[in-house]
Amino acid sequence: MNNLFPIFLKLENLHTLIVGGGYVGLEKITAVLDNSPEARVTLVSPEIRQEILDLASQNSRINLIERKFNDDDLDEKDLVIVATNDKEENKRIAAIARTRHILTNVADTPAICDFYLSSVVRKGNLKVAISTNGMSPTFAKRLKEVLGDALPDNLDTAMEQLKAVRDMLKGDFAHKVDELNRITAVLTEKKKDINEAL
Numbered sequence: 251m252n253n254l255f256p257i258f259l260k261l262e263n264l265h266t267l268i269v270g271g272g273y274v275g276l277e278k279i280t281a282v283l284d285n286s287p288e289a290r291v292t293l294v295s296p297e298i299r300q301e302i303l304d305l306a307s308q309n310s311r312i313n314l315i316e317r318k319f320n321d322d323d324l325d326e327k328d329l330v331i332v333a334t335n336d337k338e339e340n341k342r343i344a345a346i347a348r349t350r351h352i353l354t355n356v357a358d359t360p361a362i363c364d365f366y367l368s369s370v371v372r373k374g375n376l377k378v379a380i381s382t383n384g385m386s387p388t389f390a391k392r393l394k395e396v397l398g399d400a401l402p403d404n405l406d407t408a409m410e411q412l413k414a415v416r417d418m419l420k421g422d423f424a425h426k427v428d429e430l431n432r433i434t435a436v437l438t439e440k441k442k443d444i445n446e447a448l
């Protein structure tokens with residue numbers, strides 16, 4: 251049973267702290283920026299991988315601090331991703347973040363994470379996030395590849411057409427919902443192609 255509640259964050263409106271500039275720090279900052287290129291990110295770490303230095307040199311919204319974490323780094327942060335190679339320090343940082351009500355991800359200890367990153371399938375405006383409840387990130391990565399291949403590339407056209415209909419529909423909310431449901435009912439018919447349907 252997966253009890254995680256999925257949400258899609260506007261990271262450009264939030265300030266994210268990443269602690270640790272090694273391989274995992276790089277993986278996480280890459281995931282953040284691939285999805286949210288305007289995200290505001292501070293990364294603190296005594297050693298920072300060259301790839302992260304390169305990212306920061308091209309993006310003024312990334313702030314790098316080359317030293318060990320200290321508690322003040324949590325000031326004015328909304329999210330924290332903790333990814334040092336010191337498990338005890340990771341736990342300590344997560345505990346402080348919790349007292350300050352900052353949502354925290356601890357890369358090496360799922361049990362104390364408030365949220366997990368997901369595998370992401372992207373097709374234009376469509377984004378599908380996959381979670382295996384922490385069971386197998388590799389499975390999530392493979393399923394992303396399968397779904398990416400299976401979904402047609404021109405879904406944006408269908409979504410644009412539906413948005414146009416949505417913007418055009420007059421009447422109360424219930425009427426709009428009924429109309430949109432009627433127009434798209436055909437999509438749930440077995441094996442119907444989305445663009446063929448619209």
Ligand SMILES: C[C@@]1(CC(=O)O)C2=NC(=C\c3[nH]c(c(CCC(=O)O)c3CC(=O)O)Cc3[nH]c(c(CC(=O)O)c3CCC(=O)O)/C=C3\N/C(=C\2)[C@@H](CCC(=O)O)[C@]3(C)CC(=O)O)/[C@H]1CCC(=O)O
Pocket residue numbers: 277278281355356357358359360363365366367368369370380381382383384385386387388389390391394
């Ligand atoms: C989805 C993705 C998003 C991202 O990171 O952007 C992600 N991990 C990815 C890849 C990946 N991570 C790992 C491998 C090696 C093979 C393997 O272990 O399978 C691979 C595969 C690879 O790199 O090929 C190792 C690993 N991961 C975690 C631990 C700790 C532990 O489990 O104890 C360890 C062991 C470390 C060790 O052994 O030392 C923990 C987490 N990793 C999560 C997310 C969260 C659960 C997501 C879910 O519910 O599925 C969670 C719980 C917390 C979090 O990190 O948020 C990204 C897919 C990228 C893509 O889509 O291409």
Ligand SMILES: NC(=O)c1ccc[n+]([C@@H]2O[C@H](COP(=O)([O-])OP(=O)(O)OC[C@H]3O[C@@H](n4cnc5c(N)ncnc54)[C@H](O)[C@@H]3O)[C@@H](O)[C@H]2O)c1
Pocket residue numbers: 269270271272273274275294295296297298299317318319333334335336337339356357358387
């Ligand atoms: N969640 C995941 O997807 C995932 C995947 C692989 C590994 N892991 C785990 O994540 C952890 C980190 O792995 P890595 O490969 O990035 O290690 P790494 O050695 O490449 O990097 C660790 C980084 O943390 C920094 N650091 C150490 N102490 C610090 C402190 N007090 N404050 C700030 N920065 C500090 C180091 O300078 C270094 O840059 C490991 O415990 C590993 O098991 C998680």
